[in-house]
Amino acid sequence: MSTLPIADLLPAIEQALLHHTQLILQAPPGAGKSTLLPLELVRRERVAGRIILLEPRRLAARNIAAYLAAQLGEKVGERIGLRVRGESRVSGKTRLEIVTEGVLTRMLQQDPELSGVDLLIFDEFHERSLHADTALAFALESQQALRDDLRILVMSATLDGLPLERLLSEAVVLRSEGRSHPVECFYRPWSRQQRLEPQLGAVVLEALANHTGSALVFLPGQGEIERLAEWLRERVGPEVDIAPLYGRLDIRAQQAAIAPAPAGRRKLVLTTNVAETSLTIEGITLVIDSGLERRAQFDVRSGVTRLETPQIARASAVQRAGRAGRLGPGVCYRLWSAEQQDRLDEQSPPDLLTQELTGLMLEAAQWGSRVEALPLLDTPPAGALAQAQRLLTSLGALKGEQQLTPHGQAMARLGTAPRLAHLLLRAAELEAEGLSGIVADACYLVALLEEDLRGSERLGVLFQRRCGALHGQARRWFERLGARPGEAHGQWLGLLCALAWPDRIGRLRSGSRYQLSGGVSADLVEDHPVTGAPALVAVNLGQNERGSRIFVAEPVELGELERLLPELIGEREHFAWDEQADRVRAERQRTLGELVLGSEPLSALSDEQKGRCLLDGVRGKGLHCLPWDEASEGLLARLRCAAEWLPEHPWPQVSDEALLAGLEQWLLPNVLGMTRLEQLKRVDLVAALRALLPWPLPSVLDEQLPVYFTAPTGTRVRIRYVPGQAPAIPVRIQEMFGQASTPRVAQGKVALLVELLSPAQRPLQITADLAAFWAGSYEQVKKEMKGRYPRHYWPDNPLEAMPTRLTKKRMEQG
Template sequence: MTSLPIHDVLDPLIAALRSHTRAVLQAPPGAGKTTVVPLALHEAGLVTGKILMLEPRRLAARAAAERMAQTLGEPTGKTVGYRVRAESKTSKDTRIEVVTEGILTRMIQSDPELTGIGAVIFDEFHERSLNADFGLALCLEIADALRDDLMLIAMSATLDAAPVAALMGGVPVITSQGRSFPVETRWLDRPVPKTQRLEDATAALVLQAVSETQGGVLVFLPGEGEIRRVQSRLQHAVPDDCTIRPLFGAMPFQDQRAAIQPTTQGRKIVLATSIAETSLTIQDIRVVVDAGRARRARFDPGSGMSRLVTDRVTRAEATQRQGRAGRVAQGICYRLWTKGEDGGLAPFPPAEIEAADLTGLALEMALWGAQPDDLAFLTPPPTGSFEEARNVLRMLGALDAQSRITPHGRKLAAFPLHPRLAHMLVVAGKQAAPVAALLAGRDPLGRGSSSDLALRVAAMRDLRGFTERHPDQVNRAAIATLRDESKRLARLTHDAPAMGLGEMAALAYPDRVGKRRNTTEHRFVLSGGKGAIMDPQDGQGAAPFLVVTDTDGNPREAKIRLAAPLSYREVCDVFADQITWRTTCAWSKRDRQVTARKQECFGALVLTDQIWKDAPQEDVAVAMLAGVRDLGLTLSPAANRFVARVNLVRDAGQDLPDMSPDALMADLENWLLPHIQGIKTAAQWKKFDVLDALKARLDWTQTQTLNQHAPAHFTTPLGRKIPIDYSGEHPGITLRLGELFGQTTHPMVGHTPLRVTLLSPGQKPVQTTMDIPGFWASSYADVRKDMRGRYPKHPWPEDPTQADPTLRAKRRKT
């Protein structure tokens, strides 16, 4: 193997990991950290389990895995593999797996102990992506609470290492000097005129660089659109021996590979986004042309989601790009700005967590069960942005009023989408996949086009027919990307009843349903309370209702960029559980709610203007009984346990009421009616817990009889009450093993032994027994041996019968 600068620091790095299990590695571009460090850890036998390395981009992940596999003389997917969105190449023999950053979060959420993972490497951590910051915070908590053997390494080229080392617990910082060749920097003599397009100025500078230099040219541009336009300008202007290669994230992998590989003849001109700044060494590059722009994710209040915006590069990014010209030989860097302008560049790009939409992060944290202060973030989530994210999640039904995740929220977290779009997919199914792809991706028609969302869907479904009607209006490459994404999303969801385009969009944007103001066309009031205006020439301005999916973000009256028409009935269908109905008190099967007169409101929208007069609550409750008969009686887990107890004792001959399903439905007026005042929609009924109403069916004597023969809880030695499950063959309880230390008799219900399921500190079952003394005397020793290895911070006494019960880890030594 060719010696690289990183080889000089491998021994100190391995020594630091042996002593601390964590380290920060600083290594400039070209040092070899990405492809050498994982192999070195593997070959040193330092890691028990798989080595996971995170890369911020898919191309870098695949390229790094392929390079390491090539070093080993193996195919990718054997010892070294990779996993990125919609693609993986691994096997049972894989010991080093390179993944994109979001995949780590999914792995942790599904397996909080990261079973089988011995080390996690955060490569290019200086980019400070939201996924990397969150992933490191989760790993630090896992290592502190469950896996003190988990090795963590943060690797970076330009990061201020001291704060990261402190965050990780005061760990060692290992620094490699790197290797690069001198790079000459050439600035413009005067600034680019404001009237000149970026593509024209960049193309001119590329032609100058080609005429003055030798070797491959790497051109940095902010995005695919600029790359395509510069490519068009250069195609017939560069010498015949020049090959132009685009390079951006949405390209097919084989085209990305072609851009990275050296050309066999002539010169190569690579037109790339920031994907080429780090991790990748593009062969035969001697010249860099930097257009001075970077595209970043930033929360856009106009769309309610993260959007890519174009900014000036920072000094750190410009330095990083400049260094690409000196990776393999002396080079030259052309900058599309003057030396005077260089002094005005910001020093570093902001951490993504400071400027991004945090809705996805808030959902993941709720799924993890953590508050922002609970995790070790290098940059904590801004309080205002985080609370706004929670408001959106509550609106979507993903969080409850206490900001705890709901079952629906768990479904949303499983989708690789913004929670708004995931909500739309969960409810509307496969038919919403094209809409989700459109709203998550780039507009294939551009912002100068009509605001009609349906035009974009039509272009996706029938590109040929659309282009015949609208020549030169559609971005074919964007359509192809959107189609691929739509197919991928469709595979992740289900079929559902047919919905209109406006209905589906409204699921994602319940706060953007607009009603046209009575006196003025093209002006709308939105359900979230804001105003919006549409271009007077836009045909959708006369629609009575629409759903707005994109605006310019003006806080007073936003300009509508993208929308879909919506009918009055569609508003009612989609938001039936959120509309306040005020009509005669009767159950409506069609609307699935009790209606009381004809005025209804949705958010800030008044759908009808009749005035509601007070309706007696008793009438509403009686009407709701018809709804219960229509919808059926659904019991919560607690209510089911109560019913099981009552029926068990009743079947044993005690005088308790019949709580079979048929008996409960037949007697709704007597036991349910007094308890359902205020319940009038299907959604409310679904959330309503009938437990109190069922308990009220028993008088004091019957309640005492029930508690005597089938108590609801078992009280542990620590005084905690554990619900007893009577649904199985034997009544049972589930609790942590340590909570029964000192218990010398088996827990009983009357004369019946309980089925006891014992859990590890990680809440995983380790033993089910109906003989606790026998368990202590027999298999506990084996369980103790296993638990001491997996949870060394918790007490595992040799004689559990003499130990105090506990739910806590051992005290730290001071």
């Protein structure tokens, strides 16, 4: 191990830790930052107190702990300790604890000073897990307020795109260049119009045939791994062992995948990005990279976290390829083109920007802070924070501005997802109220739900099948609730799921579509065993381009929920517009979220309530249902033109969208007490629109964009205003004689388009420049019109002629 690249940097690291409390270390995979560095700190006793090493993945944490303990000739639990979810191996001798899965966050919550801990190491920070971001934020606040001697070391394979030096402003930055061996890359783009596995399998066979050594094949998820393994088993030679490797695999199978291939054999490890960093698999000289990863993306609108399969970032591609060059020169096959490689994003987006933030908000509230006030590398999305606050408030965990309730404090102490914590605590209360066996069902259910549920099943069937294997995990929840372990029968599953997902209680609409209490609708996947159930809870939701889809569900009786979980039931007065009857409908509704369980009519409505319901009808039908006439349409056009031509004034927004959105401001006062659309005929739209204008805009509008133009003869002509076009006036040519300049509006900024008409009111010429017309085109017009209208006045010099509305005879008589 002393030959690892990080060895050369150890003296500088030790000096930095001796004189500084913040250190940033960049070192590529294989440099020894996860193994040699913490091992030497323990061996040399360079740190007085305990060291906590945070690993983002359980698989890496277990293997690093086992490896380091073996280097010391010890078992895990002595100087090298391990704490992951459901497993703790530490003792009084432990100097280095390797932790993951939010364990460090729990340690900080329980003891913000981290008594006895001198150094926190954040490994593989470039992966930007939500747990790592949260723990680092808490650690920095602890360092600033409570432990100015606490040392923090953040390690990353790359610092590109990570503003760590801004967050850790006092940090010393050290870099290890590493000594990885050269890796030759070949590009084999795959067609997305065909299945991935056969195309990837063909590249695997090519790599095995042309090169020696074992291979590491990167795929996005378990499903692809299993399908590729099945495809390859009939096609690889007998000397090749196929070994899947992913997070849900049991520990024994994971260890078998990581172990070196026996002498004379080759190993083909099919893995997710769990093997991208922190794991070294001996004998790997080949990497075949699909270029894909499974990534969670939270949709705020639907409240659904969907799994996407995007292209990996450039940093991931470099790290994956580097696995082939750990022990010697290697080869990497990439299932994309060299041009695509140049266009890859630098880094994958962090969990903080893509995942549900309910857990983070609960942690922050327990910490005594708002999420927005935490020292985080990125600003969390406002929509995701708002959704998290709504959910935690509905679960009774928060009140006001992210303030923790006693129930919320109990939820936070349980150390599981907020929904599941609420489920456990309410189960304990319901058991005390007489629901026998519900705590046992809850503890086993939470143990099951903490797994990654796959497939399309009824939860109850999955529960009965897996229950026997969940004793150990369930016992942990019995202990945390202070309850005696019992046998689970699964009779309360629907009710328990409703507690965890009050926003996913669904009522059948038609076929396989359910309306969910959260306000969205979702379809059961095809041939789901729960199809046809009158009501259910959607436990596992997905999403595609067609909408939300339900994979795992459990039937539930709405009447039972209403009887046993009264906190889920609400009451509201609902005023709406009845489209069929074209009138106001008002009722008192009994609701479960957005589901209406029952209603009764309301009769005593105020005039304002009636008017607001009528506005709903206007919104549904559109502005065209209002009694528009020439005057109101003209005023609306003038207002829109005024905003365009006189922007220095604060004109109100009067687009169709703005008017519909603001009906309460301008239309409501004029429809109070109305209940039918036909009554809208009485509304004075001109007065309603003018009421939007603050002083002195009414007079500005009338002066600068007048309704009429007065011709030299005294004739008043309505100006035609159209937004985006020049205003126009139709006027007989004789009435404009002597008019040298073109009339203008809007402080003289906008010329009127003059539509000159014949004596018979037919168009002759359209001009925005009267002087040019008189000097040019008029002569030709005069020749044509003089013979057609001989009784009318056609002067040779129109600029010196008197304007008139009369014929020549009447002019002579006049």
